[in-house]
Amino acid sequence: MRIYYITSGYRRPIDMLDNAAMKALVSRNPETRFFLLNRSPIQHLIPEIEEFAPDLVLTLCGPKSHLPVDLIHRIRRMGIQTAVWFTDDPYAIDNASLVAAAYDVVFTIDSGCIPFYERMGCKRVFHLPLGTDPDVFRPFVTHPTYQSDVCFVGTGYQNRITFMEEMLRHVNRDVKVQLIGHFWESLNISDGCMPNIRKKWVNTSETVRYYNGAKVVLNIHRSHDDAFLDKNKTGVPGYSINNRTFDIAACNAFQLIDYRPDLDQCYTLGEEIISFSSPKECADLIHASVYDPSTQTEIAQKAYDRTLQNHTFTNRLDQMLTYLTSHE
The missing domain is CATH 3.40.50.2000 (Glycogen Phosphorylase B;)
Structure with a gap:
């Protein structure tokens, strides 16, 4: 599967989650390309997706970050599946409600949010907790x-x-x-x-x-x-x-x-x-x-x-x- 991953564009602590997700994606799926939302002009996003022609566009959303809905619709019109992983549920779910229904698939870190997304019209909602990066979080003797x-x-x-x-x-x-x-x-x-x-x-x-x-x-x-x-x-x-x-x-x-x-x-x-x-x-x-x-x-x-x-x-x-x- 060819995956195009769009980072949240949000700094600490969400950038740590972006980094861990990108590392995990590469380890499991070498055919992955990344778009760093806080470092690349967003005008380059659609042309890059058109050139790469992925099977899936995936993005991670923190408490204050999300892609414009019109961009999500444009990606879907290309016949590309879109998925979003909301990482600050339920605390910032008001922000998620603005964009969730635009995606093909919604992943939420909290199972209590599934009925909320379904009421919004999201057809495919899946509970997926966050994880840890054992290269970063590991045991050692400290000062x-x-x-x-x-x-x-x-x-x-x-x-x-x-x-x-x-x-x-x-x-x-x-x-x-x-x-x-x-x-x-x-x-x-x-x-x-x-x-x-x-x-x-x-x-x-x-x-x-x-x-x-x-x-x-x-x-x-x-x-x-x-x-x-x-x-x-x-x-x-x-x-x-x-x-x-x-x-x-x-x-x-x-x-x-x-x-x-x-x-x-x-x-x-x-x-x-x-x-x-x-x-x-x-x-x-x-x-x-x-x-x-x-x-x-x-x-x-x-x-x-x-x-x-x-x-x-x-x-x-x-x-x-x-x-x-x-x-x-």
């Missing part, structure tokens, strides 16, 4: 400055702030907690554990160091109707786990994750991954993991093995291409 008992890397959205304030009240003061990302300075902690806060966005290479340096990596999803982004006005639910889940596991790091309905479709609960449903339960699990780490190594190893077997970007592109060829 002591990145070491902690517990770390969380990510933006301090309101639901995470509220959760963390309650959780830290139940965490012992001797537990070393690191929070890395924007907005954590607004935490209101009067008792309990006082975290170390790094108030900035960190790049992928530093994120991997923090994952490898922590005894426990927290994974707290943002709310499906987060007010900061405010791009899910119809309240489409979030059922699926984020790609951070796979990235942490690919580092052979032990993670605690808030429960989502699709979690046990990817990992065996209690054996490959541990979930929590409240701040107090999370604090109790932190204590058990930090003070008695005998079981966490085995769980992390099982999650690591499962991830490399089933949850890489190469796995996802295999699933995508299998779907596209079997539903033509």
Whole structure:
């Protein structure tokens, strides 16, 4: 299959997903050509597609990026199949709703979004989670400055702030907690554990160091109707786990994750991954993991093995291409 891949044109962190997708495509499908939307004039897009004559035009859409609908229609009129992978569902699904129906096939990272796209008139909608790039997210010994008992890397959205304030009240003061990302300075902690806060966005290479340096990596999803982004006005639910889940596991790091309905479709609960449903339960699990780490190594190893077997970007592109060829 000749594939023409159009990048999102969006910078961090979506460019990391673009890079991983392009690498996976080439490994599985050498007849792939790329169009870098943020580096090439869009006027060159149609002539390049006409010259290459692909079987499939595929693009990845982040929270603020999408191709103009008229270009999608022009590509389809050439008799070329078009597919889009929405990577910020359901948080920015309002943006996706502007263009989704123009494509032949829609891939969404969250199963809770499928009914939404079907109501919009999308005929072929498929749930395809993101994956991880094991060349980037991998285990290694990191510098002591990145070491902690517990770390969380990510933006301090309101639901995470509220959760963390309650959780830290139940965490012992001797537990070393690191929070890395924007907005954590607004935490209101009067008792309990006082975290170390790094108030900035960190790049992928530093994120991997923090994952490898922590005894426990927290994974707290943002709310499906987060007010900061405010791009899910119809309240489409979030059922699926984020790609951070796979990235942490690919580092052979032990993670605690808030429960989502699709979690046990990817990992065996209690054996490959541990979930929590409240701040107090999370604090109790932190204590058990930090003070008695005998079981966490085995769980992390099982999650690591499962991830490399089933949850890489190469796995996802295999699933995508299998779907596209079997539903033509």
